[in-house]
Amino acid sequence: MRYELHYWPTIQGRGEFVRLALEAAGADYLDVARGPEGEGQGVPAMLRFLEGPDVPHPPFAPPFLVHGQLVVGQTAAILLYLGPRLGLVAKNEAQRLWTHQLQLTIADAVAEAHDTHHPIAGSLYYEDQKPEAARRAQEFREFRVPKYLAWFESVLQRNPRGSAHLVGARLSYADLSLFQLVEGLLYAFPKAGRRALAQAPRVQALHDLVALHPRVTDYLASERRLPFSEDGIFRRYPELDA
Amino acid sequence: MRYELHYWPTIQGRGEFVRLALEAAGADYLDVARGPEGEGQGVPAMLRFLEGPDVPHPPFAPPFLVHGQLVVGQTAAILLYLGPRLGLVAKNEAQRLWTHQLQLTIADAVAEAHDTHHPIAGSLYYEDQKPEAARRAQEFREFRVPKYLAWFESVLQRNPRGSAHLVGARLSYADLSLFQLVEGLLYAFPKAGRRALAQAPRVQALHDLVALHPRVTDYLASERRLPFSEDGIFRRYPELDA
Numbered sequence: 001m002r003y004e005l006h007y008w009p010t011i012q013g014r015g016e017f018v019r020l021a022l023e024a025a026g027a028d029y030l031d032v033a034r035g036p037e038g039e040g041q042g043v044p045a046m047l048r049f050l051e052g053p054d055v056p057h058p059p060f061a062p063p064f065l066v067h068g069q070l071v072v073g074q075t076a077a078i079l080l081y082l083g084p085r086l087g088l089v090a091k092n093e094a095q096r097l098w099t100h101q102l103q104l105t106i107a108d109a110v111a112e113a114h115d116t117h118h119p120i121a122g123s124l125y126y127e128d129q130k131p132e133a134a135r136r137a138q139e140f141r142e143f144r145v146p147k148y149l150a151w152f153e154s155v156l157q158r159n160p161r162g163s164a165h166l167v168g169a170r171l172s173y174a175d176l177s178l179f180q181l182v183e184g185l186l187y188a189f190p191k192a193g194r195r196a197l198a199q200a201p202r203v204q205a206l207h208d209l210v211a212l213h214p215r216v217t218d219y220l221a222s223e224r225r226l227p228f229s230e231d232g233i234f235r236r237y238p239e240l241d242a
Numbered sequence: 243m244r245y246e247l248h249y250w251p252t253i254q255g256r257g258e259f260v261r262l263a264l265e266a267a268g269a270d271y272l273d274v275a276r277g278p279e280g281e282g283q284g285v286p287a288m289l290r291f292l293e294g295p296d297v298p299h300p301p302f303a304p305p306f307l308v309h310g311q312l313v314v315g316q317t318a319a320i321l322l323y324l325g326p327r328l329g330l331v332a333k334n335e336a337q338r339l340w341t342h343q344l345q346l347t348i349a350d351a352v353a354e355a356h357d358t359h360h361p362i363a364g365s366l367y368y369e370d371q372k373p374e375a376a377r378r379a380q381e382f383r384e385f386r387v388p389k390y391l392a393w394f395e396s397v398l399q400r401n402p403r404g405s406a407h408l409v410g411a412r413l414s415y416a417d418l419s420l421f422q423l424v425e426g427l428l429y430a431f432p433k434a435g436r437r438a439l440a441q442a443p444r445v446q447a448l449h450d451l452v453a454l455h456p457r458v459t460d461y462l463a464s465e466r467r468l469p470f471s472e473d474g475i476f477r478r479y480p481e482l483d484a
Contacts, residue, residue, distance in 0.1 A: 056400055057340050060347045060393050072339055074346040076318075081339055097314055097323055098299050104316040105302045111353065119361050120374065121381035132362065132374045139363035151302050158298055 003029040003082075006046040007063040011232040012180075012225075014075045014110065015063040020176040021079060023219040025086035031224070032066075076103045079173045088173040099167045102155065102174040106181050109148045113184060114233045116140045116240055126230075126237070137240035141192035145185060149200040152178060156202035163202045164209060171213065178203065179210035184234030189241045245271040245324075248288040249305040253474040254422075254467075256317045256352065257305040262418040263321060265461040267328035273466070274308075318345045321415045330415040341409045344397065344416040348423050351390045355426060356475045358382045358482055368472075368479070379482035383434035387427060391442040394420060398444035405444045406451060413455065420445065421452035426476030431483045 003022060007015025009031075022029045035041025046062060049055055049071060059073030065081065072078055080100055083089030089099050119136040120129040152166070161169040166178065182203065185193035197204050210216055219225055228234055245264060249257025251273075264271045277283025288304060291297055291313060301315030307323065314320055322342055325331030331341050361378040362371040398405040408416045424445065427435040439446050452458055461467055470476055 074343045077343045101316045101319045120377045135362045
């Protein structure tokens with residue numbers, strides 16, 4: 001049965017963590033809000049799930065996945081569901097839980113990256129919270145990014161199956177998400193991101209390995225991969241980098 | 243086998259979501275960092291897992307759970323693991339995923355509550371970010387709290403098994419966590435919290451029902467329940483309420 005991903009059609013955002021998993025697995029999926037409204041797709045199709053009064057399990061926000069009768073929101077929960085179905089997580093419970101724990105920590109880092117340009121309110125423009133953003137971005141660059149990358153570096157270093165992957169000896173959805181986090185940091189903070197990454201060579205190597213995965217390479221070169229932009233989570237505002 | 247919870251010993255914080263689940267289930271557990279150092283407990287026992295170079299799955303931060311060989315961090319992942327073992331989640335996959343999705347949304351609300359007093363940096367004091375906190379708290383009170391509570395209200399309203407519980411007709415860990423979120427909001431924002439809750443009568447009723455659960459009642463009246471304070475996630479700063 002085809003997977004239906006619902007997410008804002010013009011940005012990578014949190015939807016990208018799901019897109020990468022679906023693409024890397026070669027899954028049959030529809031990026032619904034990017035499809036034609038005339039065929040029952042587009043943003044209105046997404047809004048029906050968010051605003052329809054009779055949706056039994058309404059998502060709080062995009063992204064969400066529709067698979068048959070199932071509607072599941074929250075990026076990490078979507079990947080928890082997709083992981084075993086796409087062959088992107090180990091079979092035993094301890095490894096699955098560990099992969100999920102890594103994903104939740106990536107989600108925390110992503111939320112903090114978002115708040116560098118929106119430290120006060122998601123409902124306001126960046127332009128309305130620039131002084132606060134400058135302070136928060138400094139903290140993020142100097143302390144948070146190094147702390148997160150050092151932790152992922154230690155996770156790779158301690159993997160008994162080698163440091164090529166976060167969990168075991170095979171690609172997992174957490175690897176794909178860490179790739180995307182690194183991509184985002186390098187886009188938004190080219191100076192600070194590169195500096196922090198120089199201290200985390202295993203994270204850098206994992207990022208480079210994921211980029212070489214044939215299906216990922218194809219995807220990144222395709223029109224299905226939206227560009228980073230100043231409407232997404234990772235935004236390049238030169239005044240926030242240093 | 244006894245569960246070992248590791249969390250900062252003087253605050254409710256994120257550890258409280260795990261404590262509530264363990265307490266409501268009557269589980270045999272040890273709150274390690276609150277135990278005596280002379281018996282191998284206390285904060286040093288917790289730090290060994292966070293800082294020890296040979297921990298295979300190091301937690302990024304407390305809380306984390308140790309159960310035999312398993313070490314699992316991230317509040318929502320801990321509850322994902324404990325839920326079926328404590329009888330605090332349904333048996334079928336769709337309901338388990340839905341419960342987890344609810345928990346992740348509660349976690350998002352908790353992170354936003356934290357950032358009302360720390361919008362710039364967790365490494366700085368509240369006193370060093372008061373003007374920013376005032377702005378962020380206003381947004382949180384006026385838009386975010388009502389939005390979260392309205393969503394949980396609609397979830398309760400749509401539960402085909404009745405609005406007493408978030409999922410099905412039995413207590414789940416998401417119910418316990420929503421109770422704690424409401425408790426925290428009422429502590430930190432007595433005015434705005436009460437106002438928002440008046441618009442979410444089913445959430446209020448769930449909160450009151452959880453408080454009447456015999457084991458929860460016992461726990462809340464015991465010394466094991468730490469008080470809210472201005473060192474935790476939910477802080478009562480009158481200037482942030484209105």
